[in-house]
Amino acid sequence: MNVLDELRWREPIFHRPEHGVDFAAMVADEFWEIGASGQRYDRDLVLEVLAERQRTPSEDVWETSEFRCQELAPDLYLLTYLLRRLDRVSRRATVWRRVGPDWQIVFHQGTVVA
Secondary structure, eight states: OOHHHHHHHHOSTTSOGGGOSOHHHHEEEEEEEEOTTSOEEEHHHHHHHHHHHHHSOOOOOEEEEEEEEEEEETTEEEEEEEEEETTEEEEEEEEEEEETTEEEEEEEEEEEOO
16 A cells, blocks of 8 residues: 555544554554644543543544645655534644554644635
8 A cells, every 4th residue: 555545544643443443553652633723732631531432432523635745754644634523624734653563643633624
């Protein structure tokens, strides 16, 4: 699989139960996120929210499209895409780092499309 296909398979992050639930391993220590609301979230808060979602799972219906991938540095990639979830459309950007055969998320941002 090429890098674009590998990363596309992993998105949207945190909404793909087939990737397992070891979010702490998937999220880099220096991870942070800017949510669609514009709020900044650190790694600890994101992991807390994910743990809560696991305790009370619900059906999550979404569709992704318009994937693009750009290498930023050796083993560091920016993946962007469009996410349609319920009645909201957002542009997403995730910075992924290859760590051996695995991947870690370094940064994520969601921006609502008006």
